[in-house]
Amino acid sequence: MPFTLSELATANSTDKDYLWTLNFGPQHPATHTTLRLILTLDGERVVNAIPDIGFLHSGFEKLSEDLSYNQYVTIVDRMNYISPLANEIAWHHTVEKLMEIELTPRCKYVRTILAELMRLHDHLLNVGTTGLDLGAFTVFLYAFQQRELIYDICEYASGQRFHSSYTRVGGMLYDVNLEWVNKVREFIKQFPKTHAEIHRLLTRNRIFIDRTKGIGVLTKEDAINYSVTGPLARASGVVRDLRKDEPYLAYPDLEFQVVCAKEGDCYARYLVRMQELLESVHIITQAIENIPGGPINVDPDGKAVLPTKTDVYRSIEGLIQHFEIMMPNRGFVPPVEELYAATESPNGELGFYIVSDGKPNAYRARTRPPSFIHFSVFPLMMKGHTLSDVVAVLGSLNIIAAELDR
Amino acid sequence: MTIEEQLVQKFGANAFEFSQFRDNHRAVVAIDCLLSVLTFLKNDAGFDQLSDITAVDYLDFPDAVDRFGVVYILLNTQTGERLIVKTFVNDPHPEVPSVFSLWRGADWLEREVFDMFGISFKGHPDLRRILMPEEFTAFPLRKDYPLRGRGERHNFPVITRAES
């Protein structure tokens, strides 16, 4: 039997009546989240895919105009909920650039470690659910077991396992201690074992290779033209990583490599992610042994950073400063300016464009969402593939609905 | 030669208003020559990637003259250079030429700006709402739209136990 109905169509059949339409989502297990596809099919082959999004549009950018720079971090958390801390770091990176705050070396290292842990978090879920969708349930369980350990590390540092809201302008909510450092050390010591197990399960698995190799190819020119960034672009041969190109935090001090591939198919994207996991572990290994001493927050005289709780409870100056920042109609004010700054989040370039009118809350804070931009490439990637490849391509794109729709 | 000098050489000094803040280089362009400037930047100056398109509603902004600002964030993937190009449009029919023909990535970004601000893009092949439902009439990110909406979020039928 042929795959496509067009082969059966006779000369006198009317214009393309062999095509049929399939609705995919918005509530479908393979979408993981809420997005909808309207697929035009010729038998089993996808002729056209029209994405329909907005099923999780919750007005993040409108909320940013209502909340202060420190408050909005709780909302930013919920944007890419696979790697919450990476969003916080990106948001406060932009705010600190706007206010020209230079972080303390200790804070830079702690943030770097957390950002890399979040990269592990994101890539593990992506690899796990790609395996789940393509019929390898075990990988999902292995990946989630490691994710739980990262949750524990976040919980130990901030008190919340999922949405930590851990960064503040000019520092962190609390300092980390030796126990936390030991936890991270333990984690990175045992992680390569699970990584090797996932490798053994998937990388040379015949079924997995057949379902991902040559599927959803994105060429280098298209990747640049469609604004694609992050692991997707690197799997297509675009050598670009903001950690190297526009260094921030402690990345200039640390040694790591940018992982790239040439093929640009789902298998290459999987391999890039797997290798980035190891690079992240390598970065954490260097950073965790070299955390500098000293304070975690910059000097609070700058009127932007919250004083420590001890100061608030024990000295009048600390209390006044706490009130100056926390009370409504008070708070610190950045200059009346506009600024774009971006960081390399696990998914790609996560940037913020802040317009400030000299008030404690942003006049407008635009997010450059990598998921949104990556999903617009989906129809191009899907042309000519079969229906079962939709799941493989969606899995390799790593679309997070809350970041897609905001 | 910096990108500012190249632009001045090509279009003259009067067409632009350059500024720099931290590491952001910005150029404000009049709406008439926006498309030719962006075409020049894409084809001759090597800005091959469009990082982002966004808009800002300057309704409540102190000392603002124009209503909307449309912002293009460009990136040269070879050198890592960024340039922010900005233009202003006004009510009642804010319209900007579409850059879909230059960067295909502009497709959804322009649709989002249209959805959120009601700025239409002339020449865009498929300008529909992207995030809000089709039947939605307002433009939520405009400053005159309240944060909590106008009651649209409550406008649904209620299903009770007996009905289900």
Next chain:
Amino acid sequence: MAVDLPENVFMTQLDAAANWARSNSLWPMPFATACCGIELMATGASRHDIARFGAEVMRFSPRQCDLLIVAGRVVMKMLPVLQRIWLQMPEPKWCISMGACACTGGVFDTYAVVQGVDRFIPVDLYVPGCPPRPEQLLRGLIELQDKIKKTGTFTGHEFGKRTLPEGPLPMAADEIRRSKQEQLLFQADEQ
């Protein structure tokens, strides 16, 4: 249920047997929209293992499920989908509203987010938290099993009795007032 019995006939032993069976083999329909969905996945994954409570059979087809777990915020565009899924599920069915956003709208008090799914569909159990820990969800599941054991009947007529929605009014008083004001302003503009 199709069994019609007069009101004064009670079948206590039959009820108990049905409740025992139903409460220990709940098949969840994970309506996972946002962050809570990841915690729902974590609940199903290795460390927390929802299978210990007989609810591991996550079915993504509403026709096969009897427990709807609304995990995550529901927005204007998604609510009709949620209602349709609820209507497609066969009786007897229950609904857990998981997380602050599904219960009340949570931090997202914006134009697009529905302020609590209980305004539009019936909810049996609320699990607070943003997002709730997997342990909290498991506790909620145990509570729901308890509720089914205590109040369930073989015929399922307890569902038919609750004709009013249990949540707050669909429109809060201040919003009615505001929309009226806006209407007046609009009329004034026209004149």
